[in-house]
Amino acid sequence: MNLNDSELLARAESWAKAGRGVAIATVIETWGSAPRPVGSHLVIDSEGNFEGSVSGGCVEGAVVAEALEVIESGQPRNLEFGVADETAWRVGLSCGGKIAVRVEPLT
Amino acid sequence: MKLALLSALNARIAAREATILVTEMATGSTRLVTPEEVSADPLADALHEAFRTGKSGLTEGGSAFLNVHLPPVxxxxxxxxxxxxxxxxxxxxxxxxxxxxxxxxxxxxxxxxxxxxxxxxxxxxxxxxxxxxxxxxxxxxxxxxxxxxxxxxxxxxxxxxxxxxxxxxxxxxxxxxxxxxxxxxxxxxxxxxxxxxxxxxxxxxxxxxxxxxxxxxxxxxxxxxxx
Structure with missing residues (x-):
């Protein structure tokens, strides 16, 4: 199912109310060609379930991994992905753009 | 972000009320701003512009992130x-x-x-x-x-x-x-x-x-x- 960003936030709320740990990832900045606009969300729960998208599939795996640590620690993180990034060889954006993603725990 | 704040945001979205979620990048603190509250807010100019254009983004200098939620047309x-x-x-x-x-x-x-x-x-x-x-x-x-x-x-x-x-x-x-x-x-x-x-x-x-x-x-x- 493809949820829009409003539906994703509602999903995050219902997950948290069901007692799961939840993190919300948000695209806060993009440079060049980026697949998802600023404000797009990926929501993740403590079991690794996720909905939404911050990059159309390129870096979601990495964001989910970071999100699990964010849920654990309760501390937000700012992440960057792009071709100039060393990690790009592993989890870069094929479109050549660059994105900044903030991952925030729901407390 | 606190669950209570997310609930409040979701309630406003469901009621088709325009809202901006502000995240202060240095402290991580978050708040909701309605169109009526814009002029009293320290980020008034940026918030006003964000409500007008509907565009989410970092404020100049990157001190705060504004996520704009406008009702679907x-x-x-x-x-x-x-x-x-x-x-x-x-x-x-x-x-x-x-x-x-x-x-x-x-x-x-x-x-x-x-x-x-x-x-x-x-x-x-x-x-x-x-x-x-x-x-x-x-x-x-x-x-x-x-x-x-x-x-x-x-x-x-x-x-x-x-x-x-x-x-x-x-x-x-x-x-x-x-x-x-x-x-x-x-x-x-x-x-x-x-x-x-x-x-x-x-x-x-x-x-x-x-x-x-x-x-x-x-x-x-x-x-x-x-x-």
């Missing part, structure tokens, strides 16, 4: 006519949430209007369920003042971002007279796009639907969101 049409059949289809493709209102049950049949909310009732009755608001485009297509006028009255009062009415200049002049006799000012009636649609020389109903949708999108992207 609704299209309400009076008249289950030939043009509306094409318009409903096209609006759906463009991502607008379309409702057709027409009390004439011979016109308003689900067979003629698949995949769209169809209310076979008078506008005043229909508007108790589908409320026009600032994020609504209203289009009057019946040519019948008994149906179109109550729709136009509701749309003007709700300050819909786009209001259009089908009819010649002569028909529209009479319509303006009727609305002004009901207390609307010349400035208010001037908000009605008539003759409706972009001037692309449209002839057939689907072509007219394109010109109407084009005019709606132009209003949606340029003039809407003056918070």
């Amino acid at each position: 609704k299209l309400i049409v009076t008249g289950a006519v030939h043009i509306s059949q094409a318009l409903a289809e096209m609006a759906r493709l463009a991502g607008l949430d379309c409702t057709i209102i027409d009390p004439r049950t011979a016109f308003a049949t689900p067979k003629r209007f698949p995949n769209v909310t169809l209310l076979a009732e008078w506008p005043d009755q229909a508007f108790t369920r589908v409320k026009p608001d600032r994020f609504t485009a209203f289009v009057a297509l019946t040519h019948d003042p008994k149906i179109d006028d109550p729709g136009l009255v509701a749309a003007l009062k709700a300050r819909c971002f786009y209001i259009g009415a089908l009819g010649s200049r002569k028909t529209h002049a009479k319509r303006v007279e009727r609305l002004q006799s009901q207390g609307f000012t010349a400035d208010e009636t001037a908000r009605i796009h008539a003759p409706i649609g972009l001037d692309i020389g449209a002839v057939s109903p689907p072509e007219i639907a394109v010109s109407i949708l084009g005019e709606i999108i132009s209003a949606m992207r340029a003039k809407r969101r003056t918070a």
Whole structure:
């Protein structure tokens, strides 16, 4: 199912109310060609379930991994992905753009 | 972010109320700002601009992130006519949430209007369920003042971002007279796009639907969101 960003936030709320740990990832900045606009969300729960998208599939795996640590620690993180990034060889954006993603725990 | 803040944000989104979620990057603190609260906020200028453009982003210098939540655009049409059949289809493709209102049950049949909310009732009755608001485009297509006028009255009062009415200049002049006799000012009636649609020389109903949708999108992207 493809949820829009409003539906994703509602999903995050219902997950948290069901007692799961939840993190919300948000695209806060993009440079060049980026697949998802600023404000797009990926929501993740403590079991690794996720909905939404911050990059159309390129870096979601990495964001989910970071999100699990964010849920654990309760501390937000700012992440960057792009071709100039060393990690790009592993989890870069094929479109050549660059994105900044903030991952925030729901407390 | 606190769960209570997310719940409050979700409640505002569900109620179609424009809201910005502000995240201070240095401290991580978050807050909701409504259009009414903008001028009292330390980030007033950036918030005002964000409500106007609908664009989320970091403020200058990157000290705060503004996530703008504006209601999805609704299209309400009076008249289950030939043009509306094409318009409903096209609006759906463009991502607008379309409702057709027409009390004439011979016109308003689900067979003629698949995949769209169809209310076979008078506008005043229909508007108790589908409320026009600032994020609504209203289009009057019946040519019948008994149906179109109550729709136009509701749309003007709700300050819909786009209001259009089908009819010649002569028909529209009479319509303006009727609305002004009901207390609307010349400035208010001037908000009605008539003759409706972009001037692309449209002839057939689907072509007219394109010109109407084009005019709606132009209003949606340029003039809407003056918070």
